[in-house]
Amino acid sequence: MPTQVSHPDEAVVLKRRFGQGATNIDKYVALDGYKAVQQAIEQGPEWIINTMKASGLRGRGGAGFPTGLKWSFVPKNDKAKYVLVNGDESEPGTCKDHVIFLEDPHAVIEGTMIAGLAIGSKLGFIYLRGEYRYLLKIVEKAVADAYAKGFLGKNIFGKEGVDFDIITQTGAGAYEVGEESALMESLEGKRGVPRIKPPFPAVVGLYGGPTVINNAETIASAPHILLMGGEAYAKLGSERNGGTRLFGISGHVERPGVYELPMGYSLRKAIYEVAGGVKGGKQLKAVVPGGSSCPVLTADEIDVGLDFDQMGKAGTMLGSGGIVVLDETVSMVEFALRVISFYQHESCGWCIPCREGTDWIKKTLARVYAGGGSRKDIDNVQYLADNMMGRTFCPLGDAAAMPTLAFVKKFRKEFEDYIDGHRAGTPVMSEVHELAGAAH
Protein backbone atom coordinates (compact mmCIF):
# COMPACT_ATOMS: atom_id res chain seq x y z
CA MET A 1 0.00 0.00 0.00
CA PRO A 2 1.48 3.35 -1.03
CA THR A 3 2.71 5.50 1.84
CA GLN A 4 0.95 8.86 1.99
CA VAL A 5 3.07 11.92 2.58
CA SER A 6 2.38 15.54 3.40
CA HIS A 7 4.20 18.84 3.71
CA PRO A 8 3.13 22.25 5.07
CA ASP A 9 3.69 23.89 1.66
CA GLU A 10 1.05 21.72 0.08
CA ALA A 11 -2.09 23.47 -1.13
CA VAL A 12 -4.71 20.85 -0.51
CA VAL A 13 -7.52 20.80 -3.05
CA LEU A 14 -7.47 17.45 -4.81
CA LYS A 15 -6.07 15.73 -1.73
CA ARG A 16 -8.81 17.15 0.51
CA ARG A 17 -10.55 13.81 0.97
CA PHE A 18 -7.44 11.65 0.99
CA GLY A 19 -6.96 9.51 4.07
CA GLN A 20 -10.58 10.00 5.17
CA GLY A 21 -12.16 6.87 3.84
CA ALA A 22 -13.77 8.65 0.89
CA THR A 23 -13.90 5.42 -1.13
CA ASN A 24 -17.05 4.90 0.94
CA ILE A 25 -19.84 6.74 -0.87
CA ASP A 26 -21.53 8.02 2.30
CA LYS A 27 -18.25 9.40 3.56
CA TYR A 28 -17.67 11.00 0.16
CA VAL A 29 -21.11 12.60 0.25
CA ALA A 30 -20.50 13.84 3.82
CA LEU A 31 -17.35 15.53 2.53
CA ASP A 32 -19.34 17.60 0.00
CA GLY A 33 -19.24 14.83 -2.57
CA TYR A 34 -21.70 14.84 -5.51
CA LYS A 35 -22.66 18.45 -4.67
CA ALA A 36 -20.74 19.87 -7.63
CA VAL A 37 -22.45 17.64 -10.16
CA GLN A 38 -25.90 18.60 -8.85
CA GLN A 39 -24.91 22.23 -9.14
CA ALA A 40 -23.75 21.47 -12.68
CA ILE A 41 -27.15 19.99 -13.53
CA GLU A 42 -28.86 23.14 -12.21
CA GLN A 43 -26.56 25.61 -13.93
CA GLY A 44 -26.09 23.92 -17.29
CA PRO A 45 -23.27 23.38 -19.80
CA GLU A 46 -22.34 26.98 -20.44
CA TRP A 47 -21.79 27.66 -16.75
CA ILE A 48 -19.68 24.52 -16.38
CA ILE A 49 -17.46 25.38 -19.32
CA ASN A 50 -17.09 29.02 -18.25
CA THR A 51 -16.13 27.96 -14.74
CA MET A 52 -13.58 25.49 -16.11
CA LYS A 53 -12.18 28.14 -18.40
CA ALA A 54 -11.91 30.63 -15.55
CA SER A 55 -10.09 28.04 -13.42
CA GLY A 56 -7.13 28.00 -15.79
CA LEU A 57 -6.96 24.22 -15.37
CA ARG A 58 -4.65 22.65 -17.93
CA GLY A 59 -4.58 18.95 -18.75
CA ARG A 60 -2.65 16.90 -16.22
CA GLY A 61 -1.92 14.10 -18.70
CA GLY A 62 1.15 15.78 -20.10
CA ALA A 63 0.46 18.32 -22.79
CA GLY A 64 -1.23 20.91 -20.58
CA PHE A 65 -4.09 21.77 -22.92
CA PRO A 66 -6.69 24.08 -21.28
CA THR A 67 -9.53 21.82 -20.17
CA GLY A 68 -12.42 24.28 -20.47
CA LEU A 69 -11.37 25.06 -24.03
CA LYS A 70 -11.14 21.36 -24.89
CA TRP A 71 -14.69 20.82 -23.64
CA SER A 72 -15.95 23.81 -25.62
CA PHE A 73 -14.67 22.28 -28.90
CA VAL A 74 -17.25 19.52 -28.87
CA PRO A 75 -19.82 20.32 -31.56
CA LYS A 76 -23.41 20.78 -30.44
CA ASN A 77 -25.04 18.15 -32.63
CA ASP A 78 -27.22 15.19 -31.73
CA LYS A 79 -24.54 12.52 -32.26
CA ALA A 80 -23.79 10.24 -29.31
CA LYS A 81 -20.90 11.80 -27.41
CA TYR A 82 -18.49 10.27 -24.94
CA VAL A 83 -16.21 11.14 -22.07
CA LEU A 84 -13.08 9.04 -21.83
CA VAL A 85 -10.98 9.17 -18.68
CA ASN A 86 -7.35 8.33 -19.27
CA GLY A 87 -6.09 6.27 -16.36
CA ASP A 88 -3.45 4.46 -18.35
CA GLU A 89 -0.71 6.16 -16.29
CA SER A 90 2.40 4.63 -17.81
CA GLU A 91 4.89 7.48 -18.13
CA PRO A 92 7.92 6.36 -16.09
CA GLY A 93 8.13 8.45 -12.92
CA THR A 94 4.36 8.91 -12.67
CA CYS A 95 2.11 7.41 -10.00
CA LYS A 96 -0.32 10.21 -9.12
CA ASP A 97 -3.47 8.78 -10.73
CA HIS A 98 -2.73 5.64 -8.72
CA VAL A 99 -3.28 7.63 -5.51
CA ILE A 100 -6.45 9.31 -6.81
CA PHE A 101 -8.09 5.99 -7.70
CA LEU A 102 -7.02 4.59 -4.37
CA GLU A 103 -8.13 7.48 -2.15
CA ASP A 104 -10.90 9.28 -3.99
CA PRO A 105 -12.49 7.23 -6.81
CA HIS A 106 -15.79 9.10 -6.52
CA ALA A 107 -14.05 12.34 -7.48
CA VAL A 108 -13.17 10.70 -10.80
CA ILE A 109 -16.75 9.51 -11.23
CA GLU A 110 -18.20 12.91 -10.34
CA GLY A 111 -15.73 14.64 -12.65
CA THR A 112 -16.68 12.32 -15.49
CA MET A 113 -20.33 13.22 -15.00
CA ILE A 114 -19.51 16.93 -14.99
CA ALA A 115 -17.56 16.60 -18.24
CA GLY A 116 -20.50 14.67 -19.66
CA LEU A 117 -22.98 17.39 -18.68
CA ALA A 118 -20.69 20.02 -20.20
CA ILE A 119 -20.57 18.39 -23.63
CA GLY A 120 -24.00 16.75 -23.73
CA SER A 121 -22.79 13.18 -23.26
CA LYS A 122 -24.66 10.42 -21.50
CA LEU A 123 -21.87 7.87 -21.33
CA GLY A 124 -18.41 7.98 -19.82
CA PHE A 125 -15.60 5.46 -19.76
CA ILE A 126 -12.95 5.17 -17.08
CA TYR A 127 -9.95 3.33 -18.53
CA LEU A 128 -7.33 1.99 -16.14
CA ARG A 129 -4.08 0.33 -17.12
CA GLY A 130 -4.22 -3.44 -16.74
CA GLU A 131 -1.67 -3.52 -13.94
CA TYR A 132 -4.06 -1.47 -11.75
CA ARG A 133 -6.43 -4.36 -11.07
CA TYR A 134 -6.81 -3.58 -7.37
CA LEU A 135 -7.64 0.00 -8.27
CA LEU A 136 -10.08 -1.11 -10.96
CA LYS A 137 -11.92 -3.05 -8.27
CA ILE A 138 -12.08 0.06 -6.10
CA VAL A 139 -13.44 2.09 -9.02
CA GLU A 140 -15.91 -0.64 -10.00
CA LYS A 141 -17.24 -0.73 -6.46
CA ALA A 142 -17.56 3.06 -6.40
CA VAL A 143 -19.46 3.03 -9.70
CA ALA A 144 -21.80 0.32 -8.42
CA ASP A 145 -22.42 2.33 -5.23
CA ALA A 146 -23.19 5.43 -7.27
CA TYR A 147 -25.73 3.47 -9.32
CA ALA A 148 -27.29 2.10 -6.14
CA LYS A 149 -27.82 5.64 -4.85
CA GLY A 150 -29.36 6.79 -8.13
CA PHE A 151 -26.42 9.08 -8.86
CA LEU A 152 -25.79 7.18 -12.09
CA GLY A 153 -28.23 5.70 -14.59
CA LYS A 154 -31.57 7.21 -15.59
CA ASN A 155 -32.95 10.41 -14.07
CA ILE A 156 -29.94 10.92 -11.85
CA PHE A 157 -30.50 12.70 -8.53
CA GLY A 158 -34.18 12.39 -9.33
CA LYS A 159 -33.86 14.84 -12.21
CA GLU A 160 -36.25 13.87 -15.00
CA GLY A 161 -34.45 13.32 -18.31
CA VAL A 162 -30.92 13.59 -16.94
CA ASP A 163 -29.16 10.29 -17.64
CA PHE A 164 -25.56 9.30 -17.26
CA ASP A 165 -23.79 5.95 -17.37
CA ILE A 166 -20.22 4.99 -16.62
CA ILE A 167 -18.40 1.94 -17.89
CA THR A 168 -15.02 0.90 -16.56
CA GLN A 169 -12.41 -0.56 -18.85
CA THR A 170 -9.02 -2.17 -18.39
CA GLY A 171 -5.94 -2.20 -20.59
CA ALA A 172 -3.47 -5.07 -20.69
CA GLY A 173 -0.02 -3.51 -20.69
CA ALA A 174 1.02 -0.98 -23.32
CA TYR A 175 2.47 2.50 -22.76
CA GLU A 176 1.40 3.68 -26.20
CA VAL A 177 -2.25 3.15 -25.29
CA GLY A 178 -1.97 6.25 -23.07
CA GLU A 179 -1.86 8.35 -26.23
CA GLU A 180 -5.42 9.51 -26.73
CA SER A 181 -6.12 8.08 -30.17
CA ALA A 182 -4.43 4.78 -29.33
CA LEU A 183 -6.53 4.76 -26.16
CA MET A 184 -9.70 4.90 -28.24
CA GLU A 185 -8.45 2.07 -30.43
CA SER A 186 -7.73 -0.01 -27.34
CA LEU A 187 -11.15 0.73 -25.90
CA GLU A 188 -12.68 -0.38 -29.19
CA GLY A 189 -10.92 -3.74 -28.78
CA LYS A 190 -8.05 -3.18 -31.17
CA ARG A 191 -4.27 -2.92 -31.10
CA GLY A 192 -3.16 0.39 -29.61
CA VAL A 193 -2.03 1.95 -32.85
CA PRO A 194 -2.71 5.72 -32.98
CA ARG A 195 -5.06 7.40 -35.42
CA ILE A 196 -4.19 10.20 -37.76
CA LYS A 197 -5.28 13.72 -36.69
CA PRO A 198 -7.30 15.63 -37.73
CA PRO A 199 -10.07 14.80 -37.16
CA PHE A 200 -9.51 15.40 -33.47
CA PRO A 201 -11.37 13.28 -30.91
CA ALA A 202 -13.62 16.22 -30.02
CA VAL A 203 -15.12 15.84 -33.50
CA VAL A 204 -14.62 12.18 -34.39
CA GLY A 205 -13.61 10.03 -31.44
CA LEU A 206 -14.75 6.85 -29.80
CA TYR A 207 -17.11 4.83 -32.04
CA GLY A 208 -17.01 7.81 -34.39
CA GLY A 209 -18.74 10.12 -31.90
CA PRO A 210 -17.41 13.38 -30.47
CA THR A 211 -15.25 12.49 -27.47
CA VAL A 212 -13.56 14.37 -24.67
CA ILE A 213 -10.45 12.61 -23.40
CA ASN A 214 -8.93 13.79 -20.16
CA ASN A 215 -6.40 12.52 -17.71
CA ALA A 216 -7.82 11.11 -14.45
CA GLU A 217 -6.35 13.96 -12.39
CA THR A 218 -7.81 16.57 -14.73
CA ILE A 219 -11.23 14.96 -14.34
CA ALA A 220 -10.92 14.59 -10.56
CA SER A 221 -10.14 18.32 -10.32
CA ALA A 222 -13.44 19.34 -11.93
CA PRO A 223 -15.75 18.82 -8.92
CA HIS A 224 -13.39 20.80 -6.67
CA ILE A 225 -13.27 23.63 -9.20
CA LEU A 226 -17.06 23.89 -9.46
CA LEU A 227 -17.35 23.89 -5.67
CA MET A 228 -14.74 26.55 -4.99
CA GLY A 229 -15.28 28.62 -8.13
CA GLY A 230 -13.05 28.98 -11.16
CA GLU A 231 -11.37 32.22 -10.10
CA ALA A 232 -10.55 30.95 -6.61
CA TYR A 233 -8.95 27.86 -8.10
CA ALA A 234 -7.00 29.86 -10.68
CA LYS A 235 -5.60 32.10 -7.96
CA LEU A 236 -3.88 29.18 -6.27
CA GLY A 237 -1.58 28.74 -9.24
CA SER A 238 0.56 30.91 -11.46
CA GLU A 239 -0.15 32.95 -14.56
CA ARG A 240 -2.11 30.94 -17.17
CA ASN A 241 -1.56 27.85 -14.99
CA GLY A 242 -4.47 27.61 -12.63
CA GLY A 243 -4.65 25.68 -9.41
CA THR A 244 -2.63 22.88 -7.92
CA ARG A 245 -1.33 19.62 -9.19
CA LEU A 246 -0.12 16.33 -7.82
CA PHE A 247 3.64 16.05 -8.21
CA GLY A 248 5.27 12.69 -7.73
CA ILE A 249 8.78 13.19 -6.43
CA SER A 250 10.86 10.04 -6.75
CA GLY A 251 14.42 8.81 -7.08
CA HIS A 252 17.22 10.09 -4.86
CA VAL A 253 15.30 12.20 -2.35
CA GLU A 254 14.81 11.73 1.38
CA ARG A 255 11.01 11.72 1.29
CA PRO A 256 9.69 10.51 -2.05
CA GLY A 257 5.93 10.78 -2.46
CA VAL A 258 2.96 12.38 -4.18
CA TYR A 259 2.62 16.01 -3.05
CA GLU A 260 0.00 18.56 -4.06
CA LEU A 261 1.75 21.83 -4.85
CA PRO A 262 0.55 25.08 -6.38
CA MET A 263 1.33 25.45 -10.08
CA GLY A 264 4.48 27.53 -10.42
CA TYR A 265 6.04 26.25 -7.16
CA SER A 266 9.83 26.27 -7.21
CA LEU A 267 11.42 23.05 -8.44
CA ARG A 268 14.37 23.64 -6.12
CA LYS A 269 12.07 23.92 -3.11
CA ALA A 270 10.11 20.87 -4.21
CA ILE A 271 13.31 18.84 -4.10
CA TYR A 272 15.10 20.39 -1.12
CA GLU A 273 12.20 21.29 1.15
CA VAL A 274 9.14 19.29 0.25
CA ALA A 275 10.93 16.03 -0.54
CA GLY A 276 13.61 16.59 2.10
CA GLY A 277 16.59 17.07 -0.19
CA VAL A 278 18.92 14.64 -1.90
CA LYS A 279 19.08 11.30 -0.17
CA GLY A 280 22.00 10.75 2.16
CA GLY A 281 23.23 14.33 1.76
CA LYS A 282 24.71 13.58 -1.65
CA GLN A 283 25.16 16.14 -4.43
CA LEU A 284 22.38 16.68 -6.93
CA LYS A 285 23.36 15.75 -10.48
CA ALA A 286 20.23 16.11 -12.56
CA VAL A 287 16.43 16.17 -12.52
CA VAL A 288 13.95 14.67 -14.96
CA PRO A 289 11.12 17.09 -14.27
CA GLY A 290 7.90 15.55 -15.60
CA GLY A 291 8.18 11.89 -16.47
CA SER A 292 10.88 10.22 -18.53
CA SER A 293 10.03 11.92 -21.82
CA CYS A 294 10.93 15.38 -20.48
CA PRO A 295 14.42 16.71 -21.23
CA VAL A 296 16.71 16.45 -18.21
CA LEU A 297 17.72 19.52 -16.19
CA THR A 298 21.21 19.79 -14.72
CA ALA A 299 21.75 20.62 -11.04
CA ASP A 300 22.16 24.31 -11.81
CA GLU A 301 18.97 24.57 -13.87
CA ILE A 302 16.49 23.90 -11.10
CA ASP A 303 15.59 27.49 -10.21
CA VAL A 304 12.43 27.32 -12.23
CA GLY A 305 8.74 27.31 -11.42
CA LEU A 306 6.73 24.15 -11.89
CA ASP A 307 4.23 25.22 -14.51
CA PHE A 308 3.81 24.50 -18.20
CA ASP A 309 5.11 27.85 -19.42
CA GLN A 310 8.11 28.23 -17.13
CA MET A 311 9.25 24.68 -17.81
CA GLY A 312 8.86 25.32 -21.53
CA LYS A 313 11.05 28.40 -21.23
CA ALA A 314 13.64 26.30 -19.41
CA GLY A 315 13.78 24.03 -22.44
CA THR A 316 11.90 21.15 -20.93
CA MET A 317 8.32 20.19 -20.05
CA LEU A 318 6.10 19.83 -17.01
CA GLY A 319 4.73 16.63 -18.53
CA SER A 320 2.98 14.31 -16.13
CA GLY A 321 4.39 15.97 -13.00
CA GLY A 322 6.67 13.05 -12.20
CA ILE A 323 9.88 14.62 -10.84
CA VAL A 324 12.77 12.14 -10.82
CA VAL A 325 15.85 13.21 -8.89
CA LEU A 326 19.33 11.90 -9.74
CA ASP A 327 22.29 12.21 -7.38
CA GLU A 328 26.00 12.33 -8.20
CA THR A 329 26.38 8.55 -8.32
CA VAL A 330 24.24 8.15 -11.45
CA SER A 331 25.99 7.31 -14.71
CA MET A 332 24.23 9.39 -17.36
CA VAL A 333 25.30 6.92 -20.04
CA GLU A 334 23.51 4.16 -18.20
CA PHE A 335 20.50 6.35 -17.40
CA ALA A 336 20.13 7.46 -21.03
CA LEU A 337 20.33 3.83 -22.14
CA ARG A 338 17.60 2.84 -19.68
CA VAL A 339 15.33 5.64 -20.87
CA ILE A 340 15.70 4.86 -24.58
CA SER A 341 15.27 1.14 -23.87
CA PHE A 342 11.85 1.91 -22.51
CA TYR A 343 10.77 3.82 -25.61
CA GLN A 344 12.26 1.18 -27.91
CA HIS A 345 10.28 -1.45 -26.02
CA GLU A 346 7.06 0.57 -26.16
CA SER A 347 7.26 1.85 -29.75
CA CYS A 348 4.23 0.37 -31.46
CA GLY A 349 6.28 -0.08 -34.63
CA TRP A 350 3.76 1.63 -36.88
CA CYS A 351 6.07 4.30 -38.30
CA ILE A 352 9.69 3.96 -39.34
CA PRO A 353 11.41 6.96 -37.68
CA CYS A 354 10.22 5.83 -34.25
CA ARG A 355 10.57 2.07 -34.72
CA GLU A 356 14.05 2.26 -36.26
CA GLY A 357 15.20 5.39 -34.47
CA THR A 358 14.57 4.07 -30.98
CA ASP A 359 16.15 0.75 -31.91
CA TRP A 360 19.33 2.26 -33.35
CA ILE A 361 19.75 4.74 -30.52
CA LYS A 362 19.38 1.91 -28.05
CA LYS A 363 21.88 -0.27 -29.95
CA THR A 364 24.38 2.55 -30.16
CA LEU A 365 24.08 3.52 -26.50
CA ALA A 366 24.29 -0.12 -25.50
CA ARG A 367 27.55 -0.43 -27.40
CA VAL A 368 28.89 2.69 -25.70
CA TYR A 369 27.73 1.36 -22.34
CA ALA A 370 29.43 -1.97 -22.93
CA GLY A 371 32.72 -0.19 -23.59
CA GLY A 372 32.87 -0.55 -27.36
CA GLY A 373 31.81 2.97 -28.34
CA SER A 374 33.58 5.67 -30.27
CA ARG A 375 33.05 9.42 -30.12
CA LYS A 376 31.24 9.25 -33.44
CA ASP A 377 28.53 7.26 -31.67
CA ILE A 378 27.52 10.35 -29.71
CA ASP A 379 27.06 12.28 -32.96
CA ASN A 380 25.12 9.37 -34.41
CA VAL A 381 22.76 9.27 -31.45
CA GLN A 382 22.19 12.99 -31.82
CA TYR A 383 21.68 12.65 -35.57
CA LEU A 384 19.13 9.87 -35.11
CA ALA A 385 17.22 11.73 -32.42
CA ASP A 386 17.24 14.97 -34.41
CA ASN A 387 15.74 13.15 -37.35
CA MET A 388 12.96 11.60 -35.30
CA MET A 389 11.78 14.96 -33.97
CA GLY A 390 8.50 15.97 -35.54
CA ARG A 391 8.64 13.17 -38.10
CA THR A 392 6.71 10.46 -36.35
CA PHE A 393 3.08 9.48 -36.60
CA CYS A 394 2.34 10.13 -32.92
CA PRO A 395 4.21 12.00 -30.18
CA LEU A 396 5.91 8.87 -28.80
CA GLY A 397 8.72 9.46 -31.28
CA ASP A 398 9.32 12.93 -29.85
CA ALA A 399 8.97 11.56 -26.33
CA ALA A 400 11.93 9.29 -27.07
CA ALA A 401 14.02 11.79 -29.01
CA MET A 402 13.69 14.79 -26.66
CA PRO A 403 15.22 13.27 -23.53
CA THR A 404 17.90 11.54 -25.59
CA LEU A 405 18.99 14.82 -27.14
CA ALA A 406 19.13 16.48 -23.74
CA PHE A 407 21.26 13.67 -22.25
CA VAL A 408 23.89 13.74 -24.99
CA LYS A 409 23.94 17.53 -25.28
CA LYS A 410 24.01 18.45 -21.61
CA PHE A 411 26.27 15.59 -20.54
CA ARG A 412 28.36 15.27 -23.69
CA LYS A 413 31.62 15.45 -21.73
CA GLU A 414 30.53 12.56 -19.55
CA PHE A 415 29.73 10.47 -22.62
CA GLU A 416 33.13 11.31 -24.12
CA ASP A 417 34.97 10.51 -20.93
CA TYR A 418 33.06 7.26 -20.66
CA ILE A 419 34.17 6.29 -24.17
CA ASP A 420 37.74 7.22 -23.25
CA GLY A 421 37.56 4.88 -20.29
CA HIS A 422 36.94 7.42 -17.51
CA ARG A 423 33.55 6.46 -16.19
CA ALA A 424 31.59 8.70 -13.88
CA GLY A 425 28.94 7.30 -11.59
CA THR A 426 28.27 3.81 -10.31
CA PRO A 427 26.52 1.51 -12.76
CA VAL A 428 23.61 -0.45 -11.34
CA MET A 429 22.74 -2.69 -14.29
CA SER A 430 25.11 -5.42 -13.13
CA GLU A 431 24.67 -7.63 -16.16
CA VAL A 432 22.97 -7.55 -19.51
CA HIS A 433 19.31 -7.12 -18.72
CA GLU A 434 16.37 -8.08 -20.83
CA LEU A 435 14.79 -4.68 -21.22
CA ALA A 436 17.67 -2.30 -20.76
CA GLY A 437 20.59 -4.40 -21.81
CA ALA A 438 22.77 -4.55 -24.88
CA ALA A 439 21.50 -4.66 -28.43
CA HIS A 440 19.65 -7.73 -29.46
Next chain:
Amino acid sequence: MAAIAESIFTPQTAARFDKLATTYPVKRSALVPMLLYAQDELGFVSEGAIQEIARRLDLFDLDVRNVLSYYSMLRTQPAGQFNIQVCTNISCMLRGGYEILDHCKTKLGIGHKQVTRDGMFSLEEVECIGACCWAPAMQVNYDFHDDLTTIKVDAILQDYAEGRGEDVK
Protein backbone atom coordinates in the same frame (compact mmCIF):
# COMPACT_ATOMS: atom_id res chain seq x y z
CA MET B 1 -23.15 -16.29 -29.13
CA ALA B 2 -21.85 -19.37 -27.38
CA ALA B 3 -24.17 -20.80 -24.80
CA ILE B 4 -22.71 -20.97 -21.33
CA ALA B 5 -22.91 -24.74 -21.39
CA GLU B 6 -20.27 -24.90 -24.13
CA SER B 7 -17.89 -22.55 -22.37
CA ILE B 8 -14.40 -23.67 -21.40
CA PHE B 9 -14.56 -21.22 -18.50
CA THR B 10 -16.00 -21.56 -15.02
CA PRO B 11 -19.65 -20.50 -14.74
CA GLN B 12 -18.57 -17.28 -12.99
CA THR B 13 -16.21 -16.25 -15.76
CA ALA B 14 -18.69 -17.33 -18.42
CA ALA B 15 -21.35 -15.18 -16.76
CA ARG B 16 -18.92 -12.27 -16.61
CA PHE B 17 -18.27 -12.73 -20.35
CA ASP B 18 -21.99 -12.79 -21.11
CA LYS B 19 -22.29 -9.48 -19.30
CA LEU B 20 -19.19 -7.97 -20.90
CA ALA B 21 -20.46 -8.78 -24.38
CA THR B 22 -23.48 -6.55 -23.78
CA THR B 23 -21.83 -3.81 -21.72
CA TYR B 24 -20.34 -1.67 -24.46
CA PRO B 25 -21.99 0.21 -27.32
CA VAL B 26 -19.90 -2.01 -29.61
CA LYS B 27 -19.32 -5.63 -28.57
CA ARG B 28 -15.70 -5.75 -29.61
CA SER B 29 -14.78 -3.31 -26.81
CA ALA B 30 -14.99 -6.29 -24.46
CA LEU B 31 -12.06 -7.99 -26.17
CA VAL B 32 -9.12 -6.77 -24.07
CA PRO B 33 -10.84 -7.30 -20.71
CA MET B 34 -12.04 -10.74 -21.81
CA LEU B 35 -8.52 -11.77 -22.78
CA LEU B 36 -7.23 -10.60 -19.43
CA TYR B 37 -9.93 -12.37 -17.43
CA ALA B 38 -9.44 -15.51 -19.53
CA GLN B 39 -5.76 -15.42 -18.68
CA ASP B 40 -6.51 -14.89 -15.00
CA GLU B 41 -8.48 -18.09 -14.99
CA LEU B 42 -6.35 -20.28 -17.26
CA GLY B 43 -2.92 -18.89 -16.48
CA PHE B 44 -2.49 -17.92 -20.13
CA VAL B 45 -4.62 -17.32 -23.21
CA SER B 46 -5.12 -20.76 -24.71
CA GLU B 47 -6.26 -21.72 -28.21
CA GLY B 48 -9.61 -22.66 -26.73
CA ALA B 49 -9.89 -19.23 -25.10
CA ILE B 50 -9.10 -17.47 -28.37
CA GLN B 51 -11.77 -19.45 -30.18
CA GLU B 52 -14.42 -18.95 -27.55
CA ILE B 53 -13.77 -15.22 -27.23
CA ALA B 54 -13.84 -14.84 -31.01
CA ARG B 55 -17.19 -16.60 -31.13
CA ARG B 56 -18.60 -14.55 -28.29
CA LEU B 57 -17.63 -11.27 -29.97
CA ASP B 58 -18.37 -12.30 -33.57
CA LEU B 59 -14.72 -11.94 -34.56
CA PHE B 60 -12.30 -14.11 -36.48
CA ASP B 61 -9.69 -15.96 -34.40
CA LEU B 62 -7.16 -13.89 -36.28
CA ASP B 63 -8.65 -10.62 -34.98
CA VAL B 64 -8.28 -11.92 -31.45
CA ARG B 65 -4.70 -13.11 -32.03
CA ASN B 66 -3.81 -9.78 -33.58
CA VAL B 67 -4.92 -7.89 -30.47
CA LEU B 68 -3.53 -10.51 -28.09
CA SER B 69 -0.01 -10.11 -29.47
CA TYR B 70 -0.05 -6.35 -28.90
CA TYR B 71 -0.44 -6.22 -25.12
CA SER B 72 2.52 -7.08 -22.91
CA MET B 73 0.49 -8.52 -20.03
CA LEU B 74 -1.14 -11.14 -22.24
CA ARG B 75 0.69 -14.40 -22.83
CA THR B 76 0.09 -17.64 -24.72
CA GLN B 77 2.30 -19.80 -22.49
CA PRO B 78 1.70 -20.52 -18.82
CA ALA B 79 3.60 -18.42 -16.29
CA GLY B 80 4.23 -19.54 -12.74
CA GLN B 81 1.39 -19.64 -10.25
CA PHE B 82 2.92 -16.41 -8.91
CA ASN B 83 4.33 -14.16 -11.58
CA ILE B 84 6.95 -11.84 -10.08
CA GLN B 85 7.22 -8.60 -12.07
CA VAL B 86 10.10 -6.41 -10.99
CA CYS B 87 10.16 -2.83 -12.23
CA THR B 88 13.58 -1.57 -13.32
CA ASN B 89 12.47 1.69 -14.89
CA ILE B 90 14.06 4.95 -13.81
CA SER B 91 12.58 5.63 -10.36
CA CYS B 92 13.04 2.02 -9.33
CA MET B 93 16.46 1.75 -10.94
CA LEU B 94 17.66 4.68 -8.83
CA ARG B 95 16.52 2.98 -5.64
CA GLY B 96 17.76 -0.55 -6.20
CA GLY B 97 15.37 -2.08 -8.76
CA TYR B 98 18.17 -4.02 -10.43
CA GLU B 99 19.39 -5.31 -7.12
CA ILE B 100 15.88 -6.61 -6.47
CA LEU B 101 15.72 -8.21 -9.91
CA ASP B 102 19.11 -9.86 -9.49
CA HIS B 103 18.14 -11.07 -6.07
CA CYS B 104 14.98 -12.69 -7.44
CA LYS B 105 16.98 -14.32 -10.22
CA THR B 106 19.43 -15.84 -7.78
CA LYS B 107 16.84 -16.78 -5.23
CA LEU B 108 14.49 -18.43 -7.74
CA GLY B 109 17.22 -19.70 -10.06
CA ILE B 110 15.41 -18.40 -13.13
CA GLY B 111 15.77 -15.53 -15.58
CA HIS B 112 13.41 -13.13 -17.37
CA LYS B 113 10.18 -14.84 -18.47
CA GLN B 114 11.24 -18.18 -17.03
CA VAL B 115 9.28 -20.43 -14.69
CA THR B 116 10.60 -22.39 -11.72
CA ARG B 117 10.61 -26.14 -12.19
CA ASP B 118 7.75 -26.65 -9.73
CA GLY B 119 5.67 -24.07 -11.60
CA MET B 120 5.29 -21.96 -8.47
CA PHE B 121 7.07 -18.79 -9.60
CA SER B 122 7.92 -16.99 -12.79
CA LEU B 123 9.97 -13.83 -13.16
CA GLU B 124 9.71 -10.83 -15.41
CA GLU B 125 11.59 -7.55 -15.66
CA VAL B 126 8.89 -4.97 -16.37
CA GLU B 127 8.57 -1.29 -17.24
CA CYS B 128 7.15 1.30 -14.85
CA ILE B 129 4.16 -0.05 -12.93
CA GLY B 130 3.03 3.29 -11.48
CA ALA B 131 4.56 2.93 -8.03
CA CYS B 132 7.55 5.23 -8.63
CA CYS B 133 7.23 7.17 -5.37
CA TRP B 134 7.37 3.92 -3.40
CA ALA B 135 10.29 2.47 -5.33
CA PRO B 136 11.66 -0.07 -5.77
CA ALA B 137 8.44 -1.85 -6.55
CA MET B 138 7.20 -5.11 -7.97
CA GLN B 139 3.94 -6.90 -8.61
CA VAL B 140 3.17 -10.49 -7.80
CA ASN B 141 0.31 -11.29 -10.14
CA TYR B 142 -1.78 -8.16 -9.48
CA ASP B 143 -0.55 -7.40 -5.95
CA PHE B 144 1.73 -4.42 -5.47
CA HIS B 145 4.74 -4.59 -3.18
CA ASP B 146 6.79 -1.48 -2.67
CA ASP B 147 9.68 0.07 -0.73
CA LEU B 148 11.41 -3.23 -1.35
CA THR B 149 14.62 -4.52 0.14
CA THR B 150 16.09 -7.93 -0.55
CA ILE B 151 15.02 -8.99 2.94
CA LYS B 152 11.46 -7.89 2.26
CA VAL B 153 11.48 -9.76 -1.03
CA ASP B 154 12.50 -12.98 0.73
CA ALA B 155 9.59 -12.64 3.14
CA ILE B 156 7.16 -11.88 0.31
CA LEU B 157 8.24 -14.90 -1.74
CA GLN B 158 7.90 -17.09 1.31
CA ASP B 159 4.40 -15.76 1.97
CA TYR B 160 3.29 -16.73 -1.52
CA ALA B 161 5.03 -20.10 -1.40
CA GLU B 162 3.18 -20.85 1.84
CA GLY B 163 -0.19 -19.66 0.58
CA ARG B 164 -0.36 -16.34 2.41
CA GLY B 165 -0.24 -14.13 -0.68
CA GLU B 166 -3.13 -11.74 -1.29
CA ASP B 167 -3.70 -12.49 -4.96
CA VAL B 168 -6.17 -9.81 -6.09
CA LYS B 169 -8.26 -10.92 -9.05
